[in-house]
Amino acid sequence: xxxxxxxxxxxxxxxxxxxxxxxxxxxxxxxxxxxxxxxxxxxxxxxxxxxxxxxxxxxxxxxxxxxxxxxxxxxxxxxxxxxxxxxxxxxxxxxxxxxxxxxxxxxxxxxxxx
Amino acid sequence: xxxxxxxxxxxxxxxxxxxxxxxxxxxxxxxxxxxxxxxxxxxxxxxxxxxxxxxxxxxxxxxxxxxxxxxxxxxxxxxxxxxxxxxxxxxxxxxxxxxxxxxxxxxxxxx
Numbered sequence: 001x002x003x004x005x006x007x008x009x010x011x012x013x014x015x016x017x018x019x020x021x022x023x024x025x026x027x028x029x030x031x032x033x034x035x036x037x038x039x040x041x042x043x044x045x046x047x048x049x050x051x052x053x054x055x056x057x058x059x060x061x062x063x064x065x066x067x068x069x070x071x072x073x074x075x076x077x078x079x080x081x082x083x084x085x086x087x088x089x090x091x092x093x094x095x096x097x098x099x100x101x102x103x104x105x106x107x108x109x110x111x112x113x114x
Numbered sequence: 115x116x117x118x119x120x121x122x123x124x125x126x127x128x129x130x131x132x133x134x135x136x137x138x139x140x141x142x143x144x145x146x147x148x149x150x151x152x153x154x155x156x157x158x159x160x161x162x163x164x165x166x167x168x169x170x171x172x173x174x175x176x177x178x179x180x181x182x183x184x185x186x187x188x189x190x191x192x193x194x195x196x197x198x199x200x201x202x203x204x205x206x207x208x209x210x211x212x213x214x215x216x217x218x219x220x221x222x223x224x225x
Binding site for chain 2: 004033035040041042043044045059088090092100101102103104105106107108
């Protein structure tokens with residue numbers, strides 16, 4: 001099991017550019033989420049999904065789009081990058097079954113917008 | 115979801131027991147308490163979760179009093195490798211995909 005994988009690990013964008021952060025999991029988890037973490041801060045939820053074809057907004061969704069066409073993949077798209085989106089982005093997945101709140105996190109993508 | 119309050123930072127010497135207390139005064143009947151650990155440049159890692167009384171696993175113990183308005187994460191005999199940020203979260207059924215992370219407690223372990 002590779003767990004949760006994210007690509008790329010690092011990315012530099014110019015203001016106004018768009019790009020997609022990739023996230024995949026091989027644990028057959030229904031629940032997937034995207035968080036961003038700014039320096040010295042906790043994680044903030046961007047978007048989440050409770051299953052293929054179902055997505056919803058989190059705490060800070062503006063400027064980001066998501067889709068969930070398969071159980072395995074949950075890409076995050078930056079529509080028009082802004083310096084305020086400079087952050088580390090984490091993808092996470094969980095089974096969502098029973099009373100387990102164990103989320104498995106990917107290694108993160110460090111994004112810099114200039 | 116109930117808001118949590120925990121100390122910003124703590125210091126400990128290697129080999130000591132560390133207790134990190136989290137306050138969650140508005141916890142609801144169906145809410146669970148869960149703790150995560152995060153090392154620099156890594157995603158958070160699940161440590162433990164509980165509903166009431168005491169839960170223990172190979173890494174830590176979680177103490178929850180009867181009123182459930184607080185909880186204490188106990189790390190026995192910490193080592194330098196336990197230096198990390200520890201997050202206390204409150205979660206309810208159906209929120210597994212949208213956990214709310216605060217700023218956490220930064221634990222520094224020294225010799």
